Amino acid sequence: MPYRIMDLELSRPLTGFTLASHETGYALVVRWDGRIIGFLMKETPEGFRMEEDELRELLERELALRILNVKLEGSLADRWPATPVLEPPSLTIAICTKDRAARLARLLDSLEAVRGQSAFRALEILVVDNASVDPDTREVAESRTDVCYRFEPKTGLDFARNMALETATGDLIAYLDDDVVVDRGWLSGLYRVWADCPDAGGYSGLVLPYRLDTPAQIRFEREGGFGRGFERIHHRGAQLGNPLHPVGAGVVGAGANMCFRRDLLLALGGFDEALDTGAPLPGGGDLDIFYRVLRSGHAIVYEPSYAVFHEHRETMAQLRRQYWSWGLGFMAFLEKARRTDPAMRRRQDAMVSWWFRDKLISLAGALSALDLRRAGDLAAELRGAIQGLLGEYDRSVARSRRIREQVA
Amino acid sequence: MSWDIVHLDLKQAPTILDAGASPVYVVYWWGDLPLGAHAYAPEELPLRRDRLLALAAGFLAEQVASRSPGFGGPPLARYDGQALMQPPLAQVRDLRVTSALLSELERPVHPDADELSVIVCTRDRPRPLRTCLNALSVQNAPPGEILVVDNSSGRTAASVCLDFPRVRYLHEPSPGLSRARNCGVAASTRPLVAFTDDDVEVHERWSGEIVRAFQASDVESVTGLVIPATLDSEAQRVFQMEMGGFGASCLPTRFGQVFFEETRHRGTQVWHVGAGANMAFRRRLFERIGGFDERLGAGAAGCSEDSEIWYRILATGGDCLYEPRAVVFHHHREDWHGLKRQMRAYMRGHVAALVVQHDRYRHRGNLHRILVQLPRYFMRAGLDAVRNAKPYRGRVLLEEIRGWLGGVLFLFNPMWRSRPAVPTIAPPNEQGS
Numbered sequence: 001m002p003y004r005i006m007d008l009e010l011s012r013p014l015t016g017f018t019l020a021s022h023e024t025g026y027a028l029v030v031r032w033d034g035r036i037i038g039f040l041m042k043e044t045p046e047g048f049r050m051e052e053d054e055l056r057e058l059l060e061r062e063l064a065l066r067i068l069n070v071k072l073e074g075s076l077a078d079r080w081p082a083t084p085v086l087e088p089p090s091l092t093i094a095i096c097t098k099d100r101a102a103r104l105a106r107l108l109d110s111l112e113a114v115r116g117q118s119a120f121r122a123l124e125i126l127v128v129d130n131a132s133v134d135p136d137t138r139e140v141a142e143s144r145t146d147v148c149y150r151f152e153p154k155t156g157l158d159f160a161r162n163m164a165l166e167t168a169t170g171d172l173i174a175y176l177d178d179d180v181v182v183d184r185g186w187l188s189g190l191y192r193v194w195a196d197c198p199d200a201g202g203y204s205g206l207v208l209p210y211r212l213d214t215p216a217q218i219r220f221e222r223e224g225g226f227g228r229g230f231e232r233i234h235h236r237g238a239q240l241g242n243p244l245h246p247v248g249a250g251v252v253g254a255g256a257n258m259c260f261r262r263d264l265l266l267a268l269g270g271f272d273e274a275l276d277t278g279a280p281l282p283g284g285g286d287l288d289i290f291y292r293v294l295r296s297g298h299a300i301v302y303e304p305s306y307a308v309f310h311e312h313r314e315t316m317a318q319l320r321r322q323y324w325s326w327g328l329g330f331m332a333f334l335e336k337a338r339r340t341d342p343a344m345r346r347r348q349d350a351m352v353s354w355w356f357r358d359k360l361i362s363l364a365g366a367l368s369a370l371d372l373r374r375a376g377d378l379a380a381e382l383r384g385a386i387q388g389l390l391g392e393y394d395r396s397v398a399r400s401r402r403i404r405e406q407v408a
Numbered sequence: 409m410s411w412d413i414v415h416l417d418l419k420q421a422p423t424i425l426d427a428g429a430s431p432v433y434v435v436y437w438w439g440d441l442p443l444g445a446h447a448y449a450p451e452e453l454p455l456r457r458d459r460l461l462a463l464a465a466g467f468l469a470e471q472v473a474s475r476s477p478g479f480g481g482p483p484l485a486r487y488d489g490q491a492l493m494q495p496p497l498a499q500v501r502d503l504r505v506t507s508a509l510l511s512e513l514e515r516p517v518h519p520d521a522d523e524l525s526v527i528v529c530t531r532d533r534p535r536p537l538r539t540c541l542n543a544l545s546v547q548n549a550p551p552g553e554i555l556v557v558d559n560s561s562g563r564t565a566a567s568v569c570l571d572f573p574r575v576r577y578l579h580e581p582s583p584g585l586s587r588a589r590n591c592g593v594a595a596s597t598r599p600l601v602a603f604t605d606d607d608v609e610v611h612e613r614w615s616g617e618i619v620r621a622f623q624a625s626d627v628e629s630v631t632g633l634v635i636p637a638t639l640d641s642e643a644q645r646v647f648q649m650e651m652g653g654f655g656a657s658c659l660p661t662r663f664g665q666v667f668f669e670e671t672r673h674r675g676t677q678v679w680h681v682g683a684g685a686n687m688a689f690r691r692r693l694f695e696r697i698g699g700f701d702e703r704l705g706a707g708a709a710g711c712s713e714d715s716e717i718w719y720r721i722l723a724t725g726g727d728c729l730y731e732p733r734a735v736v737f738h739h740h741r742e743d744w745h746g747l748k749r750q751m752r753a754y755m756r757g758h759v760a761a762l763v764v765q766h767d768r769y770r771h772r773g774n775l776h777r778i779l780v781q782l783p784r785y786f787m788r789a790g791l792d793a794v795r796n797a798k799p800y801r802g803r804v805l806l807e808e809i810r811g812w813l814g815g816v817l818f819l820f821n822p823m824w825r826s827r828p829a830v831p832t833i834a835p836p837n838e839q840g841s
Contacts, residue, residue, distance in 0.1 A: 056497050064495045065469055073465035075505035080421045080461050196458035232462060238451035240431055357795050
């Protein structure tokens with residue numbers, strides 16, 4: 001069942017590989033000089049043997065041009081006049097977590113491996129414990145040196161993100177979900193994108209799968225996963241030829257791996273605590289913050305070498321629930337945006353109708369291809385979206401107020 | 409609102425591309441080598457050092473892979489005309505990026521273009537014709553001869569030509585672009601024949617680059633890049649951005665037997681080879697396979713007299729090369745009415761050419777395209793217009809469907825289908841002057 005995920009460094013000699021008898025596919029994280037330049041996954045027969053020639057042909061087709069690109073970028077940098085060097089900012093890495101001590105420990109281990117290369121002026125790791133029931137989270141965080149621990153009693157991801165925002169000391173604040181581990185290029189990638197674009201309001205990064213062990217994980221990644229490609233992308237408040245931008249804020253990145261200028265987020269009032277309130281409305285907070293940063297006139301830059309590996313949902317039921325929550329979270333976010341940003345009203349309305357048209361056409365396609373699982377996922381997403389349009393944001397505002405009162 | 413067109417030379421290592429009040433269409437260059445184009449809203453600008461550098465690296469990677477020695481020459485065309493890029497891994501790995509490598513890409517060669525005849529066919533457009541001839545008069549490598557074929561009944565181009573002593577004026581009174589082109593070919597005396605249109609301004613290195621491309625390879629036809637000269641009106645922008653203009657690829661691409669054999673059963677998409685506004689041939693090709701089909705082209709079925717010649721080249725074992733170093737600037741139709749008429753004529757001419765191609769070689773793929781692929785394309789375009797709420801795309805689509813219906817009529821017209829329409833072309837030395 002599982003796919004084998006392998007690291008492939010192309011600046012070293014190429015060799016073929018053989019999958020074990022229970023492995024039904026491969027996924028290659030392809031690097032050039034350590035930098036991730038591509039991700040290739042494919043289903044294969046069990047125990048598949050990839051010969052060197054076949055591998056070379058695959059790489060030539062998919063990635064050889066990318067290597068040339070990276071090489072040229074390196075050498076052209078000498079021809080271009082250098083930009084003045086600014087003083088590096090300080091960075092806070094904020095991890096919001098709830099009752100997942102083992103995953104938190106895994107993430108902290110991966111951060112430990114990269115923090116030595118930091119070029120930032122100062123580095124702080126902040127664990128925000130979002131009302132964990134068991135004490136393990138606290139123990140894991142406090143057993144580490146140089147890790148600050150905070151407890152946020154109000155359940156809800158955006159309560160925790162705001163707690164991090166208020167207690168952090170860094171000029172930049174990089175948020176990580178607890179179900180990721182960082183790539184070895186994560187910190188240097190973030191530094192490089194800051195150095196190239198210091199006036200951006202935020203940065204988002206690549207999210208690759210950590211494991212592809214279950215059908216749900218493979219399926220999710222095959223449907224596109226969190227992938228946003230392997231080239232840097234600058235997102236701003238408008239995009240020629242895209243009349244829906246920036247309302248479709250999901251293209252910017254994913255909440256599991258994003259970074260912002262802290263003063264900007266504070267000025268914008270932080271995260272909307274009515275989104276991401278856990279089980280009833282488990283999403284939308286990242287879309288909302290991306291949208292507000294772009295609307296404030298700041299850029300968000302997507303940088304692929306600022307990469308993490310994400311543990312995808314394990315079971316089909318969880319995956320279907322995730323599709324449902326995306327529909328729900330997206331529409332709740334749109335409902336909120338309609339109220340708070342009426343200048344974009346026409347785009348928001350156009351987005352709602354585009355989204356439903358798009359999903360219905362896809363649903364028709366899935367049904368006619370007899371792909372019932374895909375049709376089910378789309379139906380779940382549509383169900384979530386309808387629920388989202390029918391007052392979910394108001395219910396959630398009320399819910400977050402109750403949470404606040406209970407804790408007070 | 410009108411868009412600005414900005415030409416930016418990345419070789420000068422610019423550190424900023426600033427925003428204006430309106431959207432800009434940026435054409436990127438490496439010296440005289442065109443690299444690509446992109447359109448930006450004012451809010452997307454400025455572009456700073458890191459983005460300009462990244463753009464340069466991305467563009468140059470493609471150029472190196474398709475032009476530098478050791479990479480196997482111009483890439484072959486895929487079924488859709490895109491260059492198939494698959495540079496060998498060993499070459500890529502070992503490549504050292506040097507200044508020599510980069511300057512080689514835009515090597516300023518000024519070959520003598522004396523062996524080139526340039527033919528401009530025109531009909532009642534004296535003012536654009538003057539602009540066109542001005543550009544042809546200041547070529548780095550002046551062509552051996554310039555022929556203007558006046559296809560108007562009132563000889564409206566004659567007085568313009570008087571101001572250009574090097575231009576030979578010809579009059580072809582019977583209407584039809586194919587006839588005018590054939591008249592020009594028959595009168596030409598040089599071994600290479602290039603065509604451009606009266607609404608075009610050629611780049612100063614255009615004729616030199618065409619000759620260079622023929623010298624460097626054994627192809628029968630060379631086509632080049634068509635860049636929009638202005639994007640002032642919505643009709644021009646829809647044509648360029650939505651309909652793909654005359655193609656915008658900046659990679660040299662070889663259309664040969666692989667391309668033809670792989671796609672013949674589904675109707676080879678020959679129009680990807682290039683555009684009639686920027687194409688050239690060896691003269692002896694016409695002596696071998698005859699001139700342009702006079703049932704096709706503007707003034708007859710509508711267009712596609714150019715792509716039908718490319719079809720004949722491929723079907724008789726020849727190759728074509730798209731070489732974007734040969735650059736022209738085209739003035740697209742400004743008004744909606746003109747654009748709609750043009751899209752209708754394109755589709756009608758396209759279907760007519762498919763009928764002609766089928767009849768000449770009995771390649772059934774051409775009928776498959778008329779009866780299966782084009783209806784499918786209309787459905788997809790209609791779906792796209794609805795899904796993405798593009799009313800103007802819907803309007804253009806209706807014209808295309810009308811053009812298709814007009815073209816299908818040719819299928820049921822045995823008289824038209826059996827009419828001999830390809831004149832033979834005699835070698836230049838056998839004709840009187």
